[in-house]
Amino acid sequence: MRTDLPLRVLIACETSGVARRAFSDLGHDVWSCDILPAEDGSNRHIICDVRDGILNEGWDLLAVLHPPCTRLCRSGRRWMSGPGNWTPPKRLPDGRTWESMREEFEEGVSIFTACWNAPIERVAIENPEMNDLARARMPADLPRPKMVQPFWFGHPEYKATGWYLRGLRPLVATDMLTEPERGSDEWKRWSKVHRMTPGPERSRLRSRSFPGMMAAAAEQWGGFALEKVKAAA
Numbered sequence: 343m344r345t346d347l348p349l350r351v352l353i354a355c356e357t358s359g360v361a362r363r364a365f366s367d368l369g370h371d372v373w374s375c376d377i378l379p380a381e382d383g384s385n386r387h388i389i390c391d392v393r394d395g396i397l398n399e400g401w402d403l404l405a406v407l408h409p410p411c412t413r414l415c416r417s418g419r420r421w422m423s424g425p426g427n428w429t430p431p432k433r434l435p436d437g438r439t440w441e442s443m444r445e446e447f448e449e450g451v452s453i454f455t456a457c458w459n460a461p462i463e464r465v466a467i468e469n470p471e472m473n474d475l476a477r478a479r480m481p482a483d484l485p486r487p488k489m490v491q492p493f494w495f496g497h498p499e500y501k502a503t504g505w506y507l508r509g510l511r512p513l514v515a516t517d518m519l520t521e522p523e524r525g526s527d528e529w530k531r532w533s534k535v536h537r538m539t540p541g542p543e544r545s546r547l548r549s550r551s552f553p554g555m556m557a558a559a560a561e562q563w564g565g566f567a568l569e570k571v572k573a574a575a
């Protein structure tokens with residue numbers, strides 16, 4: 343019988359601490375993990391590969407924020423294969439080989455499937471819609487992602503965010519903003535994630551969590567999961 347309420351929550355593949363702090367603010371026993379240190383220097387961040395055993399430590403809820411998805415998403419399909427399955431692509435990014443691209447693909451598949459197959463009842467994995475090559479490698483019970491936008495949660499930005507959910511309900515908007523007129527200066531500001539110039543920080547900045555969205559996740563997923571855990575205690 344459970345006596346250690348509230349929830350034990352693992353936030354995987356996050357260094358910013360945004361999601362960890364959102365769940366912590368509601369009193370949960372929450373830890374984050376990544377192969378890089380936490381940006382906020384928290385002592386509740388574990389530097390490790392999520393596949394190295396931490397998934398088996400009795401968590402009530404797993405949220406995977408930014409697993410490698412560049413080679414799994416639809417927009418990355420053209421770099422992986424030409425027509426059909428695994429035919430040589432027409433071109434590759436400068437300085438890259440097809441072998442290195444496929445290695446990144448396999449890494450993304452490995453991390454995603456390890457998290458989805460973890461012995462945890464409630465799982466949320468952030469990832470875009472997958473390309474056909476990636477979908478063919480996914481578990482048979484993987485649903486389609488539930489899509490949300492930052493402006494549903496008070497952030498004046500566009501960034502379609504997909505959540506693959508098991509044992510959790512889709513996020514519901516908490517602070518829906520009115521969208522600006524398409525093509526306007528405000529609309530362009532809302533599209534800043536997609537308009538970022540290439541550079542060494544682009545990937546990190548594009549993958550940062552939105553505090554409003556994570557506050558909603560902590561409130562909605564955490565509340566739902568806590569009800570289930572208490573009912574089973």
